[in-house]
Amino acid sequence: MDGGPLEGDEETRRTALPELFLELSTDGTILAVRGRRVEDFGIDPKGSVGRRISDVLSPSQADAIRDCVERSIRTDSVVFTEHVSSAGGRRRFWQARTIPLGPDRAMRMVIDMSEQLRWHQALERSEARFRQLVEQAVDGIFVCDEDGRLVDVNRQACDSLGYSREEVLEMNLVELCQGLEIEMLWEMLDRLDPGQSETHAAAHVREDGSTFPVELHLGPFWDSAGEPRILALARDVTDRQRLEKAALEAAEQEARRIGRDLHDGLGQHLTGMAFLAKGLERSLNERGLPEAAEAREIVKLVKEAVGHSRALAHGLAPVGVHGTELTPALENLAERTREVFGIDCEFQGEQVARVPDDATATAFYRIAQEATNNALKHGKASRITIRLETDADESLRLTIEDDGIGLRSSRPTGDGLGLRLMKLRAETVGAKIVIEDVDDDGGTRVECVLPKGAVGRDRFANLRSTSSPLPAARSVGDEPENEDPSA
Numbered sequence: 001m002d003g004g005p006l007e008g009d010e011e012t013r014r015t016a017l018p019e020l021f022l023e024l025s026t027d028g029t030i031l032a033v034r035g036r037r038v039e040d041f042g043i044d045p046k047g048s049v050g051r052r053i054s055d056v057l058s059p060s061q062a063d064a065i066r067d068c069v070e071r072s073i074r075t076d077s078v079v080f081t082e083h084v085s086s087a088g089g090r091r092r093f094w095q096a097r098t099i100p101l102g103p104d105r106a107m108r109m110v111i112d113m114s115e116q117l118r119w120h121q122a123l124e125r126s127e128a129r130f131r132q133l134v135e136q137a138v139d140g141i142f143v144c145d146e147d148g149r150l151v152d153v154n155r156q157a158c159d160s161l162g163y164s165r166e167e168v169l170e171m172n173l174v175e176l177c178q179g180l181e182i183e184m185l186w187e188m189l190d191r192l193d194p195g196q197s198e199t200h201a202a203a204h205v206r207e208d209g210s211t212f213p214v215e216l217h218l219g220p221f222w223d224s225a226g227e228p229r230i231l232a233l234a235r236d237v238t239d240r241q242r243l244e245k246a247a248l249e250a251a252e253q254e255a256r257r258i259g260r261d262l263h264d265g266l267g268q269h270l271t272g273m274a275f276l277a278k279g280l281e282r283s284l285n286e287r288g289l290p291e292a293a294e295a296r297e298i299v300k301l302v303k304e305a306v307g308h309s310r311a312l313a314h315g316l317a318p319v320g321v322h323g324t325e326l327t328p329a330l331e332n333l334a335e336r337t338r339e340v341f342g343i344d345c346e347f348q349g350e351q352v353a354r355v356p357d358d359a360t361a362t363a364f365y366r367i368a369q370e371a372t373n374n375a376l377k378h379g380k381a382s383r384i385t386i387r388l389e390t391d392a393d394e395s396l397r398l399t400i401e402d403d404g405i406g407l408r409s410s411r412p413t414g415d416g417l418g419l420r421l422m423k424l425r426a427e428t429v430g431a432k433i434v435i436e437d438v439d440d441d442g443g444t445r446v447e448c449v450l451p452k453g454a455v456g457r458d459r460f461a462n463l464r465s466t467s468s469p470l471p472a473a474r475s476v477g478d479e480p481e482n483e484d485p486s487a
Contacts, residue, residue, distance in 0.1 A: 019094075020110035023101070026073060028053045028066045031105060041110070068098040069106045076100055082113075093117045140204075140214075140234035145227065146189055148172040148182050160236060162207035173232060178203040178211060185218075185230060194221045197231075201427065204234060213237050244424060259312070267309050274302040308340060326361040327388060330368055334386050337372055343381065345372070349388035355396065360450065363425040364388075364398050367433070370418050371400035371446040378416075379404025379444055394452040396431075399445065406442040407435065422446065 020041050023032040029052055033045045043056055054062035064081070072079045079098040084091060092114045099107045134141055140157030144150045153168050161168065161176065174182050179202035188198065197219030203211040217233040277299045284292035327349055334347040355361045368386055375381040381404035389397050419435055426433035431450040438445050 018109045018111045020108075022053075022065075022108045022110075023105060024053060024065070024069050024108060025105050026069060028062065028069075030056065035110075037112075065098075065108060068096070068108065072098040072100045072106045073103065140236075142173055142176075142232040142234065144173045144185075144230050144232065146185065146230070148174045148185055148230075151229070157234065160206075160212075160234075161204060167207075173230075176205055177214075177216065177234075178205060180216065188218055189220050189228060189230070192220055195219070202234075204236075213241055245428075248424070248428070262309050262312055267306065270302055270306045270309060274299060274306060277302055326355050326364060329361070329365050330386055330388055333365070333368060333372065334384075337376075337384065341376055343376070344383040345386070346384070347386045347388075349386070350390060356450075360396075360429045360431075363429045363431070364396075364448065364450075367422050367425055367446065367448050368398060368400055370422050371444075374418050375400070375402035375404050375444060379406070381444075391449075396450040398448045401438060401443065401445045403438075403443050406437045407444050408437060422448075 019035055019037040020043070021032075021034040022030060025031060030048050030050065033043060033048050035045075038045050041057075048056050052062075053065055056062075057065070068079045068081060077100070081096045081098075083094050083096075092112060094110055095113045096108060096110045099109070101107050134154045135156075137154055137156055140160050141152075141154040142150060142157055143152040149172055150169050153165060155165075158165050158168055163171075168176075174180055174185075180200065184200070192198065197217050200216045200218060202214055202216050204214050205211050213236070214234045215237050217235075219231050221229050221231055223229050277295060281292055281295035281299055284295050330349065331347045334345045337343065337345040355364070372384055372386070375384050379402050381402035384400065384402045387397075387399040387401075389399075391397055422435065423433055426448050429450065431448050433446070433448045435444070435446050437443060
């Protein structure tokens with residue numbers, strides 16, 4: 001008898017055939033037997049062909065198989081059945097398929113699905129554990145499609161927003177996040193590969209209309225169906241911003257305290273020394289003694305020390321920069337840098353630039369101050385240019401550029417505290433800052449841009465500007481002889 005599709009060499013039987021392969025007639029006669037594990041079913045492959053199935057298997061098994069054959073031929077469809085067996089203490093899961101081959105015969109395949117079942121159960125357990133981790137996460141987890149439509153969220157995301165899961169899944173991620181636009185999602189999908197991510201500052205909008213700041217970590221991935229998805233991890237940074245605000249305010253207050261101590265303490269001592277030295281010089285001149293020249297040199301040195309201490313005091317306590325006084329404050333910074341450090345430092349900018357408030361002016365001044373100090377301390381610069389201008393779109397732009405050794409050479413291990421503080425100060429007022437090398441030959445450029453209408457954090461609410469502007473810098477040692485050195 002021709003076995004048709006059952007014929008083949010031993011390798012085919014071993015790798016391609018199911019555990020048991022029977023071809024049966026409607027009366028239960030076995031027409032062909034093949035399979036990788038025929039003997040496990042108690043069937044003799046050679047002695048079973050031509051016999052009735054009831055003569056080979058138990059009555060209950062034979063009746064079940066004949067019933068499947070009859071239904072398969074009658075309905076001209078595949079009949080699936082499943083059963084579980086235990087042998088040697090090990091449970092096995094079997095799946096049988098009865099396929100019609102014509103009006104008087106059918107083919108029955110029995111496949112061991114035990115391993116697939118165990119894999120499926122392991123996958124279900126893994127998914128359950130993963131879901132439990134997701135639901136217990138302290139960060140809000142959002143999954144959306146490329147148009148921002150949400151397809152999954154965790155419990156923390158719903159609780160933080162005040163919506164139910166069903167309500168959130170009817171919304172768009174862009175609707176829930178101030179500072180996030182759909183074009184940003186599209187651009188991110190084009191730029192990042194699955195597994196990569198980037199961080200954005202945004203604010204979540206609660207159901208009652210209130211907002212709270214979040215740090216968004218966005219990254220693309222592909223779901224099981226091959227569709228592009230975006231994973232967004234939202235971390236509430238309210239407490240962190242509160243601590244950052246306190247740290248910045250404490251640093252500002254401490255810097256001002258040190259500046260006042262320099263001015264009122266060391267400055268006054270140096271002023272007293274200058275008076276005494278000046279008196280000694282007059283006395284020696286009146287007596288015609290040659291030591292008068294040495295006293296004159298002491299007076300000069302003390303006056304220089306007074307000038308240096310005044311410059312340090314003004315740098316530490318810039319008397320609160322008013323919005324309208326940012327330009328003269330930056331001019332003063334450039335002039336003091338020239339005189340104290342003896343390098344070429346130039347200010348280029350508008351006399352009146354658009355500055356929305358005193359907090360922004362203070363932040364911009366501190367960024368310029370930190371960038372200038374970095375150029376001197378780390379960049380070894382010989383020339384620094386500070387520019388303040390208003391762009392055509394009414395953005396306020398501050399640029400500090402130097403000719404030093406460059407960012408990569410001066411900071412090979414990454415951002416230091418000063419660079420992080422500059423970024424933090426920019427963020428407080430809603431500005432965007434870029435710190436980069438000018439070119440491959442060196443130089444560093446710090447560019448801080450405040451877009452029109454930008455909204456920053458209210459970090460400097462407790463800092464108030466004084467009524468007096470920054471004093472203009474003056475060359476050391478140019479006071480008239482009868483002038484009080486402490487002025």
